[in-house]
Amino acid sequence: MIWFVLNPKSGTTTPAKRNKIIQAINKQANCRLILTEYAGHATEIAQQAVQQGISRVVAVGGDGTVNEVARGLVGSDTALGIIPIGSGNGLARHLNIPLKIDKAIQFAIQQPTAQIDACYLNEIPFFCTAGVGFDAFVANEFAQQESRGLKTYAKMSLKSFRTYKPEAYVISHQGKDYAKMAFSITFANATQYGNNALISPKSKIDDGLIDLVVLKPFPFGAAPIIGVRLFRGTLPNSRYIDMEVSEDYVLKSEKPLLIHFDGEPLQLDTNEIRVYIKPKSLKVVAGVVE
Template identity: 40%
Template sequence: MREEREQQRYTFFINPVSGHGSWYRTVRIIRSFCKRNRCVPEFYFTGDDEKIQMILDEKEKEGVKVVFAVGGDGTVNQLARMLVGKEMILGIIPRGSGNGLAGHLRIPRQPRKALEMIKNAKVQEIDYAHINGIPFFTTAGIGFDAEVTRQFNQRSRRGLIGYLETILKVVQKYKPDVYSIEYDGKHKVVNAFLLTFANASEYGNGAYIAPEADTSDGLIDVCLLKPFPPTAVPGLVVRLFTKRFTKSKYVETIRARNLTVWKAKPGSLHFDGEGDSHNGKINVTSIPRKLKVMTRE
């Protein structure tokens, strides 16, 4: 009985429809890891917010210190927003089609390697942000990337290939818009293809929209992609996947704690891989160091 009390308890929230492959294969990998490393796993499926909040409250009372999101950025978002300001630590086992926050935090994308990282992990307090009151932890945005997210989420084919196919489809018809931006006492009007609000550096799938973004600086990196000729598309895509996107002459970056964006008409927005809409006014606010996350040492 003494040995059992000394074992670490981990709670895993699994999104069964996230990513590729079977969720029960991931469960077998977790069980095998815990058996070898003397920890006790508990498993729950993700579901509605009320159900997850009840489980988290129960686990907090039981003294569980670490809970894991087993899924993609949407799964991470659902769990993380309930852990903001708490002592409980979020662990991430990537199993999504993007895994942007995991990529930024250098968490291995393979579940087996992500679990092995636990043994030498550190705990980091990171920022998060709101877009029109919706929490996000990786990226949010309006314009072209919001439309890509909307169409990508309607596809049956996910992953990197599906993402690239969606980009190439949307880019042929999408037109830039005029945006009025107020940030930290400054104002500018821009004609832009997209505005991405980055708390972390990566969209997901290794696409680094804001390579210099820092999840603990209290700032949002705002990436503005200006109008560009069709011949520039291949080069922009290459830059996106080689951490050189912000070096393009078509890209401008500003950093802000708070900003408000106005657009002439309503449109789509995205946050952590999920889609939504806006009425023409977009408020973005950074909230510093409110989430404890398990990261690579």
């Protein structure tokens, strides 16, 4: 038995297209479709699936829905599948999951599984990226918009760039402290945010390590070049980038931190976070894992 979990409020699809997705899933043998009803419901469904010995739970939605389902499966023998209908589809893209719905459904049912790492930020699970600074600020602004998609995200990024100011952080790992002024700081388990924006192109999702990407303050004129590098996968070559690799980090700021995890914003009531990894603790339905 395979369960499909669909968030009816998730993704960028129209109601008509969503109905087609529902019909396509309902046609599959030995599959059950469950619609979520509230925030966190997808995690509860995933946990129930584990208890009942369900072999696969397929998240139908965006990165937020994928995160909710995945957090309920970590440490179990139940595999995560993905039907990507979100704005960025970061984990699906990294795992080489088809973006076309019909192909993604068959992929979720038939494709073999692999083990990947799960990461945590103050006990909050993430599977692609998490971080602070500009990216978290934009994620918070984006979450408040009525329309979704790359166009809206790009619009909010440009608007935010005009007003956002770099901040001071202290990052600790491997017994050393590093004081840094940063425009953004990303903890990467996978290569990208989504939409093939490759913030950490060399990240491997099953190596037991978290890649730290610090984007230092840069002049306004460098922004277009940084943007091009982001999508071409050459960002590490920029002089405005510092990168480290470790199993865990502690980050401190002068004020409570606004974070993002897999694109979801969250305002914390603490100025300190710990980021760590649980190697190969999540089973996924995937193409070639990198």
